[in-house]
Amino acid sequence: MADAEITLPPVHAMQAECRVQIHDDLKLRLSLQEWENNFKRALVRIENKRTRSLSVKNELYQLISFYSVFQGVVLTAVAQASTLKCHTAWGPASLSAIASIATLFGVHNKLIDYYVLKSELKKEEDDANVTKEKISLLKLRGKDFKFSVLDEKANAVEKRPKVQSSAKYYWLVMIPLILFSVVVLICGISILCSDADPSRTLSFRLQSNVELVRNKH
Secondary structure, eight states, rough: OOOOOOOOOOOHHHHHHHHHHHHOOOHHHHHHHHHHHHHHHHHHHHHHHEEEEEHHHHHHHHHHHHHHHHHHHHHHHHHHHHSOGGGGGGGHHHHHHHHHHHHHHHHHHHHHHHHHHHHHHHHHHHHHHHHHHHHHHHHHGGOOOOTHHHHHHHHHHTOOOOOOOOHHHHHHHHHHHHHHHHHHHHHHHHHHHHOGGGGGGHHHHHHHHHHHHHHOO
16 A cells, blocks of 8 residues: 655645745845844843843832831931930931932933833843834745835834833932931931920920919919
8 A cells, every 4th residue: 555645734835945945045144044043042131131121120119128127227216216315306307308318329321221121121132022013924925925015024123112111200210219218217206306495395385384274273
């Protein structure tokens, strides 16, 4: 009995024919090799930028967490310390202010680094998608592939609206952090100075008024 003839599905047969056409055409073959190499290198760059952006994001979370814990420790120490008075409030206030300035500066730099990496990552992903599309189109059309199509696709990519969300998210992080720093500083000073002069307290004034009324009667 003769061996059964193996036939490829129409799609596979067409793809195989296109690969033969690409192999026989020097221009198409070199273009395919270049695009595939570019695509592989783009994947490596994308993975590196993803890793770096994730690392910067984790460092940002850690910096904010350490800062919050530090300010909490300072505020607790101020509230529980019996030797600190209003005239010595400049010490804890200065410590809190210096930590706030240093942290805000560090968070600013980390946010800028993160958004730069995200922007570069988005561009790399767009370029990789374009290259992948060129490879697929070339393998699909073979000798019928038109290089003029690439210019049309490149123009379409450039006309895509760019999302400008970096500034919005930047202030969503910075404004709460600034407010938190100011509140902690005010609370620390208020704790030390609220009872510094008993004559200024509400309870003392009420007691004085009551005694004055009694003396009149």
